[in-house]
Amino acid sequence: MMDIKLQQLRYFSLVAEKGGFRAASDTANRSQAALSTAVKELEKILGQALFESGHKAKLTPYGEVCLPMVNQFLSLYQALDTDLRAAAKGQLGQLKIASVPSVAAKLMPQLLVRFSEQYPQVQVSLVDDNALGVEKRLLAGEVDLALGNCSHRDEQHIQFIPLFSDPIGLVCQRQHPLAIKTEGVHWQQISRHNFISNGTSRLLAATPAAMLTEQAKYRVENITSLVSMLELNLGVTTLPKLAFPTDNSQLQWVPLLTPAIERQIGIFSSLDRHLSPQASAFLQLCLAEFGSIDN
């Protein structure tokens, strides 16, 4: 049992539309014989004549029944073609991103607005998690891309592209004696005060400032809780500049000068899977935004 070819359907529809094999062959840039044989073979496959035998290409009642079905199918084929190509260009589909909270809050909104302008049909989902969590989600295939600070934990399966560096600084009340040192503070200056350790404090590890976390009076992961405690002057903490809530009127961020610590914010992608076209487009957007070389 021969199967029906796309070309046969196309020619059948075109001949019916143009009202003749000659006219159809002109618009299709094919010889009249090509269309004639193709339609004849389609008729053979179906076991029924589509056009009346005779001079003019007039549809048979059967052809009349077939034509709308065939035309609808051909438009579905066109739609598929368009969709597959659109999806290939990343204009269709979904994009899943994991990000550390500070990036998710401060940078993602603008990035996503610009991405959605270019790719309005793409469904974007964003989850936030800590630095280890975003990498884990990426490895699990839960997300296409992950934004966070470099840890170089699994170079075998994960690629890291640095985007920019984010300096660590002291966070304290505006009335705090250290708050006026806007040019920068030394870790030993901090150690004279109560220290509240937080999720980003592991960035201090392997630096002299690691002492602070070891002597910490509190450890708080949640950023809102942390802010409340700082506002109540229960102590001071360190945060990357990006993680500092800029709209807060009671707290102050002061750069940590000695040692100067920076976290490398960048974008992770899996080496095991192809990037989806839209993920690739988003990565390009990030690179364009922050410069391709780390700065």
Place this chain on the structure above:
Amino acid sequence: MMDIKLQQLRYFSLVAEKGGFRAASDTANRSQAALSTAVKELEKILGQALFESGHKAKLTPYGEVCLPMVNQFLSLYQALDTDLRAAAKGQLGQLKIASVPSVAAKLMPQLLVRFSEQYPQVQVSLVDDNALGVEKRLLAGEVDLALGNCSHRDEQHIQFIPLFSDPIGLVCQRQHPLAIKTEGVHWQQISRHNFISNGTSRLLAATPAAMLTEQAKYRVENITSLVSMLELNLGVTTLPKLAFPTDNSQLQWVPLLTPAIERQIGIFSSLDRHLSPQASAFLQLCLAEFGSIDN
């Protein structure tokens, strides 16, 4: 811009389903190379990889997006194939029939029931008209087939296949003196009574009985009016046996013996157009019902 081939979509879907080119090539009865090159070319057309490069045929995120779209399209292709073939066998589409009232009322119901059993998906429409009207509708392409009595008016465009013959007879009240002559009457016996001419009376033309219509006191086309007038004993008329309302308890049909007149009931089809498969099937049904040779 190359266009996407059906075969490429089929192979892509099959490889994804079977989880490998080798396994897919087995079920498709093709070489592994055939599927490999076909899918590679599809990827080239789309400009994106569908399968991860590596040992196993794992879908890329893009392939993951494409697969359901492609599968849906392939099932639509299957549906089209099925529908076109079903329509070719006359199992789909519509059938339009014109018939003279007597045939429409007495024979069509049973015929249509049997037709619908075999072709449940076919929409049937039936119009009734007089002998000239059904032929006109057929010529106009309004209907696929016409049932009526032969007139041989347009042998160039219309084919007539006789099905059976229908004898003309006298119709009168049961109490009428002629009603007892069940073996048959002579036209001259009728001429002594009031005659009501009707639509079927032109069948008497070119016979001695034509005299009856010439001397007719009334002429009534509508069958219901005619029956009423006969019941009121306003006169007698002639009707083909089939046109006589068998459930009427007051009237009687008596064969016209001299001259014996019969109308040939048969089926008309256009010589200019192909019969639709379902029309052809209906014609076969009629021939089977009434015997292919006129009787």
Place this chain on the structure above:
DNA sequence: ACAATTGATAAGTTTTTTTTATCAAATTTA
């Protein structure tokens, strides 16, 4: 009646698809 136009068909050419044969890489087995 004649010229022009229509679709059908046969033969030959081009293009596409498929197979065969082989490869390198990855996986499994011993």
Place this chain on the structure above:
DNA sequence: TAAATTTGATAAAAAAAACTTATCAATTGT
């Protein structure tokens, strides 16, 4: 861990399909 197996990719050759050219008979318009 090494050998054997299995995987998908690729090149060359063969087979199949699609298309073109050339020509025909039939129909239509003038």
